[in-house]
Amino acid sequence: MTSTKEAAQARDDERTTATGLARYAYEYIDAARLVDTHHGKRPGFEFVSPIPAYFLAAHGIELTLKAYLRHTGIGARDLSRQYGHDLHACYRKAKELRLLDHFAEDERDRQALGMLVELSRGHELRYIRTGYKQFPSWAIVEALAVRLHQAIAPIVGYHSLAVRFGDYK
Incomplete structure (x- = not known):
């Protein structure tokens, strides 16, 4: 007989599927791209992406x-x-579990992830924090989010975005 705790864990595992997580990731990444595109048409945002785009991409x-x-x-x-x-x-655990067999990591990916990690650690993508912050180029954040999803989605049974980044493997 299983304990209540084991039954609850089994329910959590049943309800939180890899495919479901990939679906949510797709929607966050797609939303990030929409926010960036929409804001990019406004004066002053031609070169700098809005914070919500970075937040959505990081969560994706x-x-x-x-x-x-x-x-x-x-x-x-x-x-x-x-x-x-x-x-x-x-990311570290995924790499331990052979993520790089499926995802062609690029130096720009490591750079984007490192900067997003720092911004996320201080919740600086969620809340205003005064002082100097360094944001990665949106181009490398978008490429990381989309390419990572494109590598993983088929493995877990979900579709991905039909976008190509020409200078990546």
Whole structure:
């Protein structure tokens, strides 16, 4: 007989699927691209993307990584408790579980992820924090989010965005 705790964990695992996480990731990444496109048409935003675009993209990357982790057998509760919103921890674990067999990591990906990790660590994509901040180029953030999703979505049974970034592998 299973305990109440084990039954709750089984329900969480059943309800939090890799495919579902990939779907949410797709929607966050798509929304980030829409926000950037919409704001890019406004004066003053020709070269700088709005903070919500970065936030949406970072969350889409997190959900994409969690889709991969869930697919490899990591339980839903562990995704929440062990990894939370820690992009660095999610990425590190995904690489341990052979993510790079599916995703052609580029130096620009590492650069974008590193900067997003720093901005996320201080919740600077959610709340205003005064002082100097360094934001990655939107071009490398968008490319990371989309390409990572394109690599993982088919593995977990979901579709991805039909976008190409010519100078990436």
